[in-house]
Amino acid sequence: MTVLVFLDPAHDDGRIVDASQPQLMATDLGATRGDGLFESLLAVDGAPRKLEAHLSRLAASAAALELTVPDAGAWRRAISTGLREFTAAEPDRSSAVVKLLATRGVEGADQATAWVQVNPVPAATLAQREAGLRVLFLERGYDSTVAQRAPWLLMGAKTLSYAVNMAAVRHAKAHGADDVIFTSSDGKVLEGPTSTVLLAHDRDGQKTLMTPQLESGILAGTSQSALFAAAKEQGWELGYGPLEPHHLHEADAVWLISSIRLLAPVISLDGQELRTSATLTAELTELVDRFV
Incomplete structure (x- = not known):
């Protein structure tokens, strides 16, 4: 079970997409050059742990990369949407991995691509x-x-x-x-x-x-x-x-x-x-x- 929520200015709470379908442009600089950032955090019972610390570190990474990313409020809303969708699909799972990802976007477009990904915690972990x-x-x-x-x-x-x-x-x-x-x-x-x-x-x-x-x-x-x-x-x-x-x-x-x-x-x-x-x-x- 994977939930994807793209941070989209037209959707205040994020835009849920089908994780089984292609979503990222082949010319996205995250794919072609690894030009972007991410954070991984744990959510327990639908609540993200240490969220503010992760958002603060994400902002610091973005500053180091000189990359403009959505503000903390937009990330919080997209995370809530992703966790709500994940909990509805996996009600028996108490924990989940939440990833926040942002790339420099499609080459030449000058707009970041940003999304939230929610997955189960791997058993090996x-x-x-x-x-x-x-x-x-x-x-x-x-x-x-x-x-x-x-x-x-x-x-x-x-x-x-x-x-x-x-x-x-x-x-x-x-x-x-x-x-x-x-x-x-x-x-x-x-x-x-x-x-x-x-x-x-x-x-x-x-x-x-x-x-x-x-x-x-x-x-x-x-x-x-x-x-x-x-x-x-x-x-x-x-x-x-x-x-x-x-x-x-x-x-x-x-x-x-x-x-x-x-x-x-x-x-x-x-x-x-x-x-x-x-x-x-x-x-x-x-x-x-x-x-x-």
Whole structure:
């Protein structure tokens, strides 16, 4: 079941289209050049989670791309339309993946193409939360300061140009792993292709939650940010890198977190088993369920 709702000025609440029929022009710059952006978020019981954070990040990505997209109100209305249609068609499903997509539009037209897509959460994604992830380190090919030196590389924007990210995941699967953590050419831990890296220490009753620093050119994680805010209220210390691979091997637990998969423990890195903590995972999962 896929629901598509195009943001159309002639339709205040969005225009529902048939997802089984072609909808995108072959000359759309999103298709021909990957020139566009997207956001993915989770909806539970018909309500989108962290919507304002995702809309804020979408606006930041649009600014980085110098791309004019519909305003937040138009996105909210189209999302409501898509979720209402999805719930009517799939009343037994409690959760859904909501994607917000915008491209630079048809070449020469100077008007963005924007739509909302609603799908069920894949069963494999749900399973990884329970089973954990076998992960490989892969070098991304940039040093950790490139985002500050070369903003045109759009390192902190969520663009449609995900071919490298998906190639990295395929490489991992071809080598017996589930996912990837990118590292910089100067040896810093960055992020997963579709996730943010977290690690924790529990020392003498003081729990510390850490993530790589944003200045290294990673995407600001909406789930990581919400979890950090909740963990701080529960007495956790917070840290923002810089992190190197040995920090993950030395941690009491490591996770990848994202808006759809949520919190998934990393059980091995490059074939080496990591320490895991059922207690810490349970505590953070509860915070994710309540606040993320």
